[in-house]
Amino acid sequence: MRSSQMLIGGEWVDSRSGRTFESFDPYTGQPWALVPRAAPEDIDAAVAAARAAFRDSSWRDLSATDRGVLLARVGDLLAERAEELAELETRDNGKLISEMGAQLRYLPQWFRYYAGLADKLEGRVIPIEKPGMFNFTLEEPLGVVAALTPWNSPLMLGTWKLAPALAAGNTFVWKPSEHSSVSALEFGKLFAEAGFPPGVVNIVTGFGNEIGDALVGHPDVAKVAFTGGDATGQRVYETAAAGIKPVTMELGGKSANIVFADADLDNALKGVVSGILAATGQTCVAGSRALIHRSIVDEFVERFVALATTARMGNPLDPDTQIGPVATRPQLAKVLDYIDIARTEGAKCVLGGGRAERPECGDGWFVEPTVFVDVEPGMRIAQEEVFGPVLGVIPFDDDDEAVEIANDTVYGLAAGVWTADIGRCLTMARRLESGTVWINTYRASSYLSPFGGYKRSGFGRENGLAAIREYVQEKSVWIDTSGETPNPFIQR
Numbered sequence: 001m002r003s004s005q006m007l008i009g010g011e012w013v014d015s016r017s018g019r020t021f022e023s024f025d026p027y028t029g030q031p032w033a034l035v036p037r038a039a040p041e042d043i044d045a046a047v048a049a050a051r052a053a054f055r056d057s058s059w060r061d062l063s064a065t066d067r068g069v070l071l072a073r074v075g076d077l078l079a080e081r082a083e084e085l086a087e088l089e090t091r092d093n094g095k096l097i098s099e100m101g102a103q104l105r106y107l108p109q110w111f112r113y114y115a116g117l118a119d120k121l122e123g124r125v126i127p128i129e130k131p132g133m134f135n136f137t138l139e140e141p142l143g144v145v146a147a148l149t150p151w152n153s154p155l156m157l158g159t160w161k162l163a164p165a166l167a168a169g170n171t172f173v174w175k176p177s178e179h180s181s182v183s184a185l186e187f188g189k190l191f192a193e194a195g196f197p198p199g200v201v202n203i204v205t206g207f208g209n210e211i212g213d214a215l216v217g218h219p220d221v222a223k224v225a226f227t228g229g230d231a232t233g234q235r236v237y238e239t240a241a242a243g244i245k246p247v248t249m250e251l252g253g254k255s256a257n258i259v260f261a262d263a264d265l266d267n268a269l270k271g272v273v274s275g276i277l278a279a280t281g282q283t284c285v286a287g288s289r290a291l292i293h294r295s296i297v298d299e300f301v302e303r304f305v306a307l308a309t310t311a312r313m314g315n316p317l318d319p320d321t322q323i324g325p326v327a328t329r330p331q332l333a334k335v336l337d338y339i340d341i342a343r344t345e346g347a348k349c350v351l352g353g354g355r356a357e358r359p360e361c362g363d364g365w366f367v368e369p370t371v372f373v374d375v376e377p378g379m380r381i382a383q384e385e386v387f388g389p390v391l392g393v394i395p396f397d398d399d400d401e402a403v404e405i406a407n408d409t410v411y412g413l414a415a416g417v418w419t420a421d422i423g424r425c426l427t428m429a430r431r432l433e434s435g436t437v438w439i440n441t442y443r444a445s446s447y448l449s450p451f452g453g454y455k456r457s458g459f460g461r462e463n464g465l466a467a468i469r470e471y472v473q474e475k476s477v478w479i480d481t482s483g484e485t486p487n488p489f490i491q492r
Contacts, residue, residue, distance in 0.1 A: 004036065004185045004186075008046045009198055015037050020037055021034070029364055037205070062197075070195055078190060079108040082107070085155060085187060093152060095324060096316050099279065123474075131482070133478060135479075137476055144222050145225060146216060146225070148174075148215070148227070149184075160467070162201070167471075173221070175203075208232065217240070226247065230410075250452055250462060252411055253457050254382070255285055255286060255414040256415050259293065259418045261293040262420045275287020276391045283443070284413055286387070287416050288385075290394070291396050300393075315360070329365060335386055353368065370391065372390070377408055413454075414438065416437075
């Protein structure tokens with residue numbers, strides 16, 4: 001099996017205890033790699049390395065322009081190794097090589113974008129109304145950033161944090177999910193090759209219940225960036241709050257994909273497929289609720305089922321595969337449990353509804369594409385995040401009802417709208433309580449545009465100009481130019 005080591009202080013090391021754990025290939029259901037199993041003492045070493053690097057002149061005195069040069073080099077190196085890293089990620093989490101390849105080929109743009117932003121962090125001169133006073137601001141890095149990422153897109157979600165944090169001058173300790181650590185560790189090699197000083201980027205691997213609190217609660221960690229489920233996010237938030245640390249959180253979702261009667265139905269069908277079957281439904285923005293205008297709901301379901309039935313399942317390393325396995329054994333059990341819950345609550349399954357037993361699926365962790373109708377907005381299948389290829393169809397009668405149903409969850413990460421009415425497009429974009437609204441498209445993202453959630457889907461923004469602001473703090477500097485100090489007992 002493949003063996004990996006952690007990156008701490010510029011060195012590739014085993015865990016201090018020597019313990020490892022197995023990473024499983026979701027397609028075969030078998031272990032394929034050994035990964036170091038870190039303990040709190042490994043976290044202490046990684047944070048100490050990041051703290052030392054933050055204070056060291058090789059990083060502290062590096063100009064913002066030169067930081068940008070290093071980031072651009074990472075982007076170039078990533079472009080050269082995109083296919084290799086995509087294959088590792090597919091082996092580790094079962095996502096399609098076609099999607100992972102496209103994703104990894106696109107990721108260099110994040111490093112190039114934030115390379116260009118690194119020396120654009122500019123303070124302000126404030127026209128203070130007090131005579132004899134000059135006031136300006138500085139934007140400074142926070143210090144050591146701790147990042148925790150999930151198993152569904154480790155390199156993309158890691159990059160969304162790494163690139164802006166490093167551009168702003170911070171140092172970094174990254175804990176990828178225990179279910180998908182191999183690609184992250186291989187990715188870590190690019191930073192030394194690009195010329196980053198030792199300790200600026202550190203990667204530790206292990207189980208969240210063993211090292212998560214130690215990392216988030218470490219007194220030398222200045223900022224926490226987390227992507228994952230909202231229950232874990234709440235635990236992370238509480239732990240960070242004990243240290244009064246700023247936190248960026250992108251959490252779960254229960255996104256509504258809303259199809260109006262005037263929509264181009266062919267495109268809307270593809271959009272709903274993209275929302276729930278792409279990535280096997282394992283995305284925070286999964287459009288797991290299809291809100292369909294009552295006048296077209298029967299036709300839509302009939303055509304959706306026919307289209308979904310043609311989806312090719314199988315080996316995610318095969319470029320022709322369209323639906324791969326669920327990423328982890330526990331997630332497989334969770335998805336199947338939710339299917340049973342939906343039936344118990346009275347929803348009607350019109351497609352799939354169980355584990356895939358096709359020959360092309362082998363012994364992997366596959367779930368048949370599943371569609372439920374007769375779904376009521378209050379059902380658990382319509383309120384809770386399943387994170388699998390399970391769609392609930394909910395009819396609506398008018399715009400107001402569509403908005404009411406769409407907004408009636410604790411989540412607010414994304415929404416889709418399919419309509420030919422430009423006025424409706426703009427109105428729905430304003431009324432939907434979601435951090436992202438896609439209109440006549442779905443699952444589009446860019447390094448240029450902010451991404452994040454409303455409500456229990458989190459706070460803070462990743463990507464775009466907004467992201468780099470999450471990794472700086474503003475300092476106000478006052479200078480007395482009058483040469484005279486007035487009464488010291490009166491505030492100036």
